[in-house]
Amino acid sequence: MTLLRLYCSLIEDPSRCQWVLLNDNGKATAGNGPLSGLPRRADRVQLVIPAPEVLIIQARLPAAARRAGGDVLAYAVEERTVGEQDANNVSWLGTVGENSVLAVLNKGGLERWRNALEGVGIRTFEVQSEMLLLPWVGDEWSVGWSGQEGFVRTGNLEAAATDSGDRQSPPLSLRFMLEQQETGSRPKSLALYTTAEDALPDVEAWQASLGIAIRIAGSWDWRNAPVEAGTALAQESPRWRGIPEAASKLRLAAWITGISLVLHAGALAVDWTLLVGEQRSLRQDMDAQFRATFPDAVAVVDPLLQMRRKLSEARHSAGQPDVGDFLPMIEKVASEVKGLPMGTMRILSYESGRMTLEVTTVDEQSVRQIVTRLRQKGLAADQSSSSTGTGRAIITVRVS
Amino acid sequence: MIIVVLAVMVIAALYIFLLVSANRARPQVRANVLSLRTDAVRLEQYAGEVEQLRAVRPPTVSQTDLRALIQAQAESAGLASALVRIDAPEANRVQVVFGAVPFPDWLNWVVALNAQRIRLETCRIEALSKPGLVSITATFVRAGKQ
Numbered sequence: 071m072t073l074l075r076l077y078c079s080l081i082e083d084p085s086r087c088q089w090v091l092l093n094d095n096g097k098a099t100a101g102n103g104p105l106s107g108l109p110r111r112a113d114r115v116q117l118v119i120p121a122p123e124v125l126i127i128q129a130r131l132p133a134a135a136r137r138a139g140g141d142v143l144a145y146a147v148e149e150r151t152v153g154e155q156d157a158n159n160v161s162w163l164g165t166v167g168e169n170s171v172l173a174v175l176n177k178g179g180l181e182r183w184r185n186a187l188e189g190v191g192i193r194t195f196e197v198q199s200e201m202l203l204l205p206w207v208g209d210e211w212s213v214g215w216s217g218q219e220g221f222v223r224t225g226n227l228e229a230a231a232t233d234s235g236d237r238q239s240p241p242l243s244l245r246f247m248l249e250q251q252e253t254g255s256r257p258k259s260l261a262l263y264t265t266a267e268d269a270l271p272d273v274e275a276w277q278a279s280l281g282i283a284i285r286i287a288g289s290w291d292w293r294n295a296p297v298e299a300g301t302a303l304a305q306e307s308p309r310w311r312g313i314p315e316a317a318s319k320l321r322l323a324a325w326i327t328g329i330s331l332v333l334h335a336g337a338l339a340v341d342w343t344l345l346v347g348e349q350r351s352l353r354q355d356m357d358a359q360f361r362a363t364f365p366d367a368v369a370v371v372d373p374l375l376q377m378r379r380k381l382s383e384a385r386h387s388a389g390q391p392d393v394g395d396f397l398p399m400i401e402k403v404a405s406e407v408k409g410l411p412m413g414t415m416r417i418l419s420y421e422s423g424r425m426t427l428e429v430t431t432v433d434e435q436s437v438r439q440i441v442t443r444l445r446q447k448g449l450a451a452d453q454s455s456s457s458t459g460t461g462r463a464i465i466t467v468r469v470s
Numbered sequence: 471m472i473i474v475v476l477a478v479m480v481i482a483a484l485y486i487f488l489l490v491s492a493n494r495a496r497p498q499v500r501a502n503v504l505s506l507r508t509d510a511v512r513l514e515q516y517a518g519e520v521e522q523l524r525a526v527r528p529p530t531v532s533q534t535d536l537r538a539l540i541q542a543q544a545e546s547a548g549l550a551s552a553l554v555r556i557d558a559p560e561a562n563r564v565q566v567v568f569g570a571v572p573f574p575d576w577l578n579w580v581v582a583l584n585a586q587r588i589r590l591e592t593c594r595i596e597a598l599s600k601p602g603l604v605s606i607t608a609t610f611v612r613a614g615k616q
Contacts, residue, residue: 419595421592
């Protein structure tokens with residue numbers, strides 16, 4: 071795997087940068103020039119931000135604020151940052167004790183680099199702080215020193231840039247940081263890494279000023295940091311970058327589509343509600359009509375069928391014929407089954423306006439045709455599920 | 471962003487599901503409503519007729535012996551030889567069993583009975599192996615208030 075590391079100052083023009091290409095076997099190729107000259111096809115790309123341009127701070131945050139991401143975090147740390155909150159890119163790195171560790175970067179500078187890199191085809195990269203690439207071990211602080219200024223890494227996720235100093239005088243901010251440490255949490259020593267030639271200070275003078283032992287750790291350069299060193303401050307992926315832009319462009323269309331869908335759904339719901347309401351109202355009216363005609367009725371399940379039976383009874387009581395009587399029914403049925411071959415009609419039963427025909431050796435299509443014709447005559451005809459596959463079919467007929 | 475996209479996809483899927491379901495079920499509900507409208511009109515007609523029939527004075531029920539009348543009619547129709555059994559479980563209800571009778575003759579006999587206000591209430595007609603002949607079990611009632 072290859073890693074391309076770019077040293078990017080967020081306050082400088084993003085047209086050129088120092089870079090190093092690292093591969094698995096530790097071989098490094100370094101360069102300095104325009105972005106168009108950067109090596110292609112690196113598996114990973116890291117932007118290394120100089121120490122003074124990254125502010126790492128601790129804050130006590132609710133869990134929801136961590137999940138909310140950059141914009142909310144920027145406001146959560148507004149008392150600790152300078153300028154407009156919108157100008158800062160704040161990312162959550164992890165926790166130390168009960169505190170969240172946040173990294174603050176210049177949003178505009180980062181955006182400029184993002185656009186510049188996109189122009190040369192680099193759309194996926196992670197952002198690293200130079201400070202968190204510096205080696206660090208448990209009870210020791212690591213100091214990177216250029217001869218005039220530097221930075222100190224005090225923990226796995228904690229680091230800060232220092233103010234200026236010289237060969238005899240260590241930075242005041244470093245001295246202040248050490249003085250602020252309580253006895254238990256004070257480091258045992260400082261590991262001093264030089265980041266430039268002739269940067270080594272007067273160690274005895276520094277020790278005397280800081281009141282702590284200093285170990286000369288040798289020279290260090292961001293180019294030589296191990297591939298797996300550091301903690302990403304931000305991750306850029308092209309897959310999701312374009313979506314907010316596209317979403318903002320499509321906002322009007324989305325609103326129109328959404329309103330149309332809501333109107334359509336509303337119309338559908340109104341139509342559905344009206345239909346269901348009418349259905350319920352008709353059923354209630356029919357029940358009420360039946361009960362008004364027959365107040366003694368115990369239960370009304372199918373008012374039309376029950377009324378039909380009552381009407382039949384009333385006709386018979388009055389000595390009048392009914393369409394559900396045997397003779398009118400057999401007349402209609404006979405006219406529709408007369409085309410059947412002799413001997414196929416085996417049994418005919420009749421009771422209370424219901425006639426059942428059992429036919430044999432008839433194909434299913436013929437039975438269906440009979441049923442259809444009976445229905446056309448105004449009768450309710452059904453073919454029984456009893457199989458026609460055995461050559462036997464049962465047709466039930468009643469007055470509809 | 472992922473949550474927003476997922477939420478939009480879930481809402482869209484739900485909307486499509488509801489739309490398809492509603493569109494599929496709506497014709498059925500509409501057909502039900504149309505059918506119910508027709509049923510309601512018919513129910514009203516039936517109710518009106520029932521009210522009219524209630525106002526009609528029921529015909530006087532004949533006091534003649536229904537069993538004897540039916541048997542005499544069978545004899546005059548030439549069906550007496552096929553009459554296997556004739557019972558009168560009630561004064562106005564008679565059950566007859568024919569062993570083998572030509573169906574058209576039997577049907578003409580039923581028409582003749584009907585003209586005398588004797589209505590066929592139930593029957594079971596079974597075809598016999600000889601074409602045109604059937605065995606019949608039938609119940610007749612006298613028309614009028616039972």
